[in-house]
Amino acid sequence: MQVHVRGRFAPSPTGPLHPGSLLAALGSWLFARHAGGEWWLRIEDVDRIREVAGAADDQLATLAAFGFAHDGPVERQSNRDALYAAALDRLIAAGHAFECHCSRNVLEAQGGIHRACVPGLQRPDPAIRLRVPDGCSIDFIDAIHGPKSQRVDRDVGDFVLKRSDGCWAYQLAVVVDDAAQGITAVVRGADLLDSSARQILLQRLLGYPTPDYAHLPLLVDRLGHKLSKSSAAHPIDRGDPLPALRDAWRQLGQQEFAATPHATSHEWLHDAVERFVPSRVPRGPLSLNLEQS
Incomplete structure (x- = not known):
């Protein structure tokens, strides 16, 4: 019996989305939509100490401007104690x-x-x-x-x-969330590859199903630092989404294609789903020239 695919994108509200965030969003979107599945959004604000006020709403507005239509309600970890x-x-x-x-x-x-x-x-x-x-x-x-x-x-x-400060640890929260939302495919950055074994262990102990995993290449700066941890990381421009989407598409190892003239981001994403080849995604990491981004 074929299992319906349900993927998700789950940013932490610690600042605006940057090119590394977009790579993860597009990758998770493509894996889910290419399989004919759903794509859900979750705000991972379990770490209240690192949360930046207003960042979650800004991230959701950016995703909408880029054409990422989601299924199901947007869940927030802060509501799931x-x-x-x-x-x-x-x-x-x-x-x-x-x-x-x-x-x-x-x-x-x-x-x-x-x-x-x-x-x-x-x-x-x-x-x-x-x-x-x-x-x-x-x-x-x-x-x-x-x-x-x-x-x-x-x-x-x-x-x-x-944690001793009363905050829920990411490992527990993400396992509970994925099970509660029926996530079958976890597509995220390779910095979380090392966490997967811990999460699978928790899934087994709690009697939860284990989703499929795919860990995307990370974008790093010239010193090899993950983009989200680099002071040079710049927010993506939601007023002009297509150039950033094309960059992320290339970073995912995909062949460039000629979009319909004057295509919207929604139309570009539709075409990208049809052309996506999962086996072309590299392991990375990928170096990004931040001074030119």
Whole structure:
């Protein structure tokens, strides 16, 4: 039986969308629409500390100006505390999660990998961690990077589900969100490839289905820094979307095509879906000359 594809784009509202954001948006759109599926939007504002006021609405306005029509409601993680709390309670009740009173300094002294709490430590604001089983190995196939494997206990350790400052950790929130929204295809930047094994482990423990994964090439500056972390990253111009869309199309390894004269961004995206070849997407990273963007 053929499974209906539902993809998503989930930006964090830490600033305006830039060329790296557009590459992720276009890539996720193309993978979903090319398969005849849906494309949903989610604002990942689980980290209230890093959120920039007004950024989410600005991002949504930019996506609309670029012609990205979405399916379903736009969800915001800031409205979903009850869902995360219910999932965390299930993990604690099953013995899969525990309070951790270890400080950052203690963790650094252990090499940055948590495998056991230091006895006797007490903090008023403990974090909640997942108890990763010894020998835990997660294998999966990424549509772009091929077979991947990670020893979660050795390479990551007991990872945080709820931070000591009260914020939900990304790993838990994204797993709960994808399951609740019925996401079947996660297409995102390659900087999150390393997170996939942790998320698959959580999906298994919570009884959620595991979506297909595809991790797109990252745009980096001349020093190799991810564009979102570069001070030289410039917002994309939503008043003139076609040049930026064509740039992102080329960065996804696709062959250029002649659009209909005076085509709108909606029309260009329709044509792009018909011409998209997933196997042409490179692994990256891709260097962007920011001074010319």
